[in-house]
Amino acid sequence: MEWIQQLVNGVSLGSIYALIALGYTMVYGIIKLINFAHGDVFMLGAFIGFYAIARWDMHFIPALILAMILCAVIGVIIERVAYKRLRSATRIAALITAIGVSLLIEYTVIFFRGASPEAYPTVIENTKIEILGAQISVQAIIILVISLILMLLLQFIVHQTKIGKAMRAVSHDADAARLMGINVDNTISATFAIGSALAGAAGVIFGIYYTRIEPLMGVLPGLKAFVAAVLGGIGIIPGAMVGGLLLGVVETVVSALGYSLWRDAAAFVILILILILRPAGIFGKNAREKV
Amino acid sequence: MKHSKMKKFASIFMATTVLAGVLAGCGATENSGSSNGGSGSSGDTIKIGGNLELSGAVASYGSSINDGAKLAIAEINEAGGINGKKIDYIAVDNKSDNAEAVTAGIRLAEQEKVVAMLGPATSGNATATVQTASQFKVPMVTASGTAETVTVDKDGNVNDYAFRTCFIDPFQGIVAANFATEELKAKNVAIYMDSTSDYAKGLAASFKKQIEENGGTVVKEEAYVTDDVDFKSTLTNIKSSNPDFVFIPGYYEEVGLIVKQARELGIDVPLMGADGWDSPTLVDLAGADALNNTFITNHYSSGDPDPKIQDFVSAFEEEYSKQPNAFHALGYDTIYYLKDAIERAGEEVTGETIQKALAETKDLSLITGTFTVDEKHNPVKSATVLEFVDGNQEFKSKVNP
Numbered sequence: 001m002e003w004i005q006q007l008v009n010g011v012s013l014g015s016i017y018a019l020i021a022l023g024y025t026m027v028y029g030i031i032k033l034i035n036f037a038h039g040d041v042f043m044l045g046a047f048i049g050f051y052a053i054a055r056w057d058m059h060f061i062p063a064l065i066l067a068m069i070l071c072a073v074i075g076v077i078i079e080r081v082a083y084k085r086l087r088s089a090t091r092i093a094a095l096i097t098a099i100g101v102s103l104l105i106e107y108t109v110i111f112f113r114g115a116s117p118e119a120y121p122t123v124i125e126n127t128k129i130e131i132l133g134a135q136i137s138v139q140a141i142i143i144l145v146i147s148l149i150l151m152l153l154l155q156f157i158v159h160q161t162k163i164g165k166a167m168r169a170v171s172h173d174a175d176a177a178r179l180m181g182i183n184v185d186n187t188i189s190a191t192f193a194i195g196s197a198l199a200g201a202a203g204v205i206f207g208i209y210y211t212r213i214e215p216l217m218g219v220l221p222g223l224k225a226f227v228a229a230v231l232g233g234i235g236i237i238p239g240a241m242v243g244g245l246l247l248g249v250v251e252t253v254v255s256a257l258g259y260s261l262w263r264d265a266a267a268f269v270i271l272i273l274i275l276i277l278r279p280a281g282i283f284g285k286n287a288r289e290k291v
Numbered sequence: 292m293k294h295s296k297m298k299k300f301a302s303i304f305m306a307t308t309v310l311a312g313v314l315a316g317c318g319a320t321e322n323s324g325s326s327n328g329g330s331g332s333s334g335d336t337i338k339i340g341g342n343l344e345l346s347g348a349v350a351s352y353g354s355s356i357n358d359g360a361k362l363a364i365a366e367i368n369e370a371g372g373i374n375g376k377k378i379d380y381i382a383v384d385n386k387s388d389n390a391e392a393v394t395a396g397i398r399l400a401e402q403e404k405v406v407a408m409l410g411p412a413t414s415g416n417a418t419a420t421v422q423t424a425s426q427f428k429v430p431m432v433t434a435s436g437t438a439e440t441v442t443v444d445k446d447g448n449v450n451d452y453a454f455r456t457c458f459i460d461p462f463q464g465i466v467a468a469n470f471a472t473e474e475l476k477a478k479n480v481a482i483y484m485d486s487t488s489d490y491a492k493g494l495a496a497s498f499k500k501q502i503e504e505n506g507g508t509v510v511k512e513e514a515y516v517t518d519d520v521d522f523k524s525t526l527t528n529i530k531s532s533n534p535d536f537v538f539i540p541g542y543y544e545e546v547g548l549i550v551k552q553a554r555e556l557g558i559d560v561p562l563m564g565a566d567g568w569d570s571p572t573l574v575d576l577a578g579a580d581a582l583n584n585t586f587i588t589n590h591y592s593s594g595d596p597d598p599k600i601q602d603f604v605s606a607f608e609e610e611y612s613k614q615p616n617a618f619h620a621l622g623y624d625t626i627y628y629l630k631d632a633i634e635r636a637g638e639e640v641t642g643e644t645i646q647k648a649l650a651e652t653k654d655l656s657l658i659t660g661t662f663t664v665d666e667k668h669n670p671v672k673s674a675t676v677l678e679f680v681d682g683n684q685e686f687k688s689k690v691n692p
Contacts (some may be wrong), residue, residue: 002531005556007521115386116350117544119575126555135557210520211548211576220518255524261486261514 006133006256007249012140012209014248015147019238020153020225021204021232023075023195029171030116030191030234032091034097037078039222040105041196045071046205046213047109049190054119060123060208065147067204071110075196084185102222107216117214120207122249136206143205150201151241158237220264227271233281242282310358326506336379337633337640339364339373339626340399340408340418347387348544350519351570352412352618358496359381359622360409360608367626373633376640378626387468387503392416400427406528407432407629407645410453412618414438414460414490417453420459424452428598428642430649432456432629434621435590437463438489441670446469452642454668458660463565463588464497466674467538470586472505474688475561477536479510481529483549485541486514494540494565510534519674522549523556532689542567545574554581561598566590569617569684579682586687590617591659592675594686603658617659624657644685666688 020042045067052063077119082101086094124142128135143150159165166187169177178184206221207213233237247267254266274281332575341360344353361380368377381403385392392411395580399405402425408424410417410433417436424431432454433441439460449491471477479504485491497511511532513525526549529537537553539546539562546568554561562585569589574582602670603623608613613621630650633640652664662670676687 002527005527006524009521009527010521013521066603114350117572119547122578128555128557135555137555139555211551212520212544217520236483250523252524256528258513258528260525261516264516 002134002252002256004131005136008134008136008140010249010250010252011245012143013252014245015144016202016206016209016242016244017221017225017228017247018244019147019150019205020221020242021228022151022237023163024168024226024229024239025232025234025237026191026195028229029237030167030188031082031083031087031095033098034226035083035195036084036095036222037101037105037193038199039218039220039225040102041075041078041200042163042203042221043109043215043218044074044105045200046207046217047118047203048202048215050118050120052125063123063176064201064204067200071200071203072193072197074290075192075199078196079189079192084188089172089234106173106218112141113215115215116210117170120211120213123208123234139209143209146201146205150198154198156238158196163187167191191214227267229273230271230281233284234264236283239281239283298564315586335376338379338381338441339537339629340403340405340407340429340509341380341382341397342392342399342408342411343382344387344412344416345382345384349387349413351572352435353385353387354618355565356409356622356625356682358410358611359434359607359619359624360609360626361620363623363626363630366606366611366616366628373521373630378630381405385416387413387416389416389419392419396420396431397427400424400429404428406460406640407623407633408644409434409625410436410455413605414441414487416488417441417455417560421450422454425450428452428646430642430646432625434625434648440485442487448668452477452646454607454628454664456621456628456657456670457566457590459669460493460565460670460673462499463674464494464499464540465501466506466588466676467494467563467565467586468498468501469690470588470676470688471502471561471563472507475504477507477561477605479508479531479532479534479679480508480538481511481513482538482540483515483525483529484539485517485545487517489620489634491542495538498538498540502609513539513647519541519545519547522691526553526556529553530556535560537562539564543570543573543576547573550577550585550687551581557580559584561586561618563587566617571616571654574682575680579581581678582679582682582690585679587679587684588674588675589677589684590626590675591620592617592677592684592686594684595689599656614615620658623645624659627657628652628655651686 018080023038048067048070049063052058052066078101082097086097125141127138166182168186169182170187172182228243229240232243251263251266254263326487341357343357344350348364348622353382364380373412377489382397383395392684399408407430408429410420412435417433418441420431430452430550436455437457441455442450444450482495484495513529539549546564550562566586568587632645635648638643654663660672664670673689673691675689677684678687
């Protein structure tokens with residue numbers, strides 16, 4: 001069954017987009033900044049996971065957790081060093097800074113280890129199971145399950161915990177939240193930490209699923225995840241998940257129809273269409289600009 | 292007012308003198324450039340440049356060629372050099388980038404004043420450097436740029452200063468097609484090519500032509516672009532057309548992932564590629580298991596029983612403690628190809644005389660085969676078919692043109 005196979009391909013790709021898109025959307029939701037360095041945190045996560053598995057002989061799950069923790073720390077450092085002092089500056093200044101941070105991370109990595117790619121070691125035995133005539137690798141299933149667990153965990157944090165409540169309050173109105181006694185700076189740092197940890201996890205998953213990692217690998221997935229976040233409605237967490245999965249499936253369908261060379265174009269055509277037809281995204285309410 | 296006018300005049304005067312100085316300086320370097328073209332060889336050394344991919348996407352090719360070339364140079368210098376002159380080798384990194392390759396070429400020709408250079412490893416980078424080579428009249432020999440367009444321009448005119456040590460793509464495509472029909476009995480084949488590479492397109496075209504002449508059918512033609520990582524959806528498409536053989540012209544970075552993902556999707560038929568697959572990274576990316584039942588056409592095999600090849604293999608292993616791949620052999624051969632030409636170039640060793648001698652090369656016996664250069668600056672030589680067995684390349688057969 002070709003179509004079931006294609007659907008599995010699409011959902012696997014989409015779940016990686018979704019994990020990256022979550023970080024974009026959370027950061028945008030809270031400080032209205034499109035954090036272009038996010039794709040590079042994803043790349044750092046992939047490399048941390050690689051060194052943990054290949055050099056320090058760690059197992060997959062500890063390596064994944066290590067990558068998430070280190071990426072969270074890196075995310076907080078980026079926020080504290082680069083973005084915090086620009087919080088009252090114009091949005092364009094912060095955006096340009098984000099691009100600068102992105103280039104800084106990429107070329108720092110190239111400076112220290114060169115631009116050559118690495119091959120991820122095999123950590124999950126790659127057996128195949130047949131479901132309705134489609135060959136589905138155990139790897140793909142494990143990756144899907146991990147992505148789902150992380151997304152559910154995020155939902156839990158945002159809706160059931162104190163810090164989640166603070167995050168929602170700050171994203172709604174930072175000044176009012178501050179008046180209510182919420183530590184806005186810490187909440188923003190926590191958002192960066194969670195978003196970056198998800199990107200780090202996506203990096204490790206990407207490495208295991210697609211094998212090849214390199215210092216500039218974050219650029220295109222980063223942009224695609226941005227499209228996914230806009231597609232779902234930027235700033236809305238379930239929107240990022242749906243947007244990511246949808247984008248993965250759309251790209252796969254485009255390839256499956258024989259237009260594989262148009263796959264990257266398809267993602268950006270979606271971006272253009274959504275901005276023209278429904279700028280708030282699938283889940284977005286057409287909110288009136290507050291005056 | 293007057294004062295400021297004076298100042299203005301003075302500044303213009305100053306600017307003019309500085310400019311004149313710069314222009315004079317320029318003239319001077321240009322002069323010394325043409326006379327120095329000889330000085331690269333009139334001293335005790337012969338300067339040869341290497342414009343190679345030492346970092347970036349295809350770093351594995353460039354550094355292999357560099358290692359092979361260095362081994363050959365060490366051997367030649369130890370034996371007394373060329374006509375008593377030692378080789379002075381200068382390698383410059385072109386970062387696997389077309390524009391950087393041009394810059395590297397200019398630097399070698401203009402600053403280092405080399406008399407000949409090893410060209411970039413890939414066809415794209417080599418083609419980009421051709422113009423620089425003709426402009427400075429420094430012959431460029433690419434060890435592994437297999438596209439036809441390196442030595443011949445679009446209108447079919449020969450690029451005087453471009454040469455190569457390897458065979459050309461159409462030949463590799465034909466060998467692969469014949470191997471598929473004769474040895475593997477393939478009837479329905481699929482082609483999955485890198486659509487951003489001239490090399491892959493050339494191979495795909497000649498393979499398709501030959502396989503159709505042999506009575507086979509191309510059931511599916513798909514393409515990808517460099518730097519893609521997800522090939523699963525297109526491979527699923529290929530799988531549904533039920534080919535009994537898939538030809539994948541491309542470079543190892545993507546091919547490694549394609550082979551891995553193809554096997555994951557249950558495409559178990561033989562896969563075949565060309566010399567672009569030849570890199571240890573391919574085995575890392577695809578995994579040794581997935582590479583079983585795949586074949587490549589290549590310039591040489593370290594498993595070839597020919598004593599000349601075995602001597603080279605042991606010399607190489609002694610120096611670098613690893614098995615030489617085809618790029619090592621081609622880099623090594625390129626230096627001997629140049630040595631042969633420089634020896635015949637006569638008293639005055641310049642870019643022009645080496646160029647003439649290179650074009651007249653006849654029955655030169657090297658590691659990757661014995662060849663004579665044809666009128667399009669292509670060596671006429673044999674190709675080797677290799678099979679991957681548990682991650683190692685094993686010698687399968689040798690095909691003459």
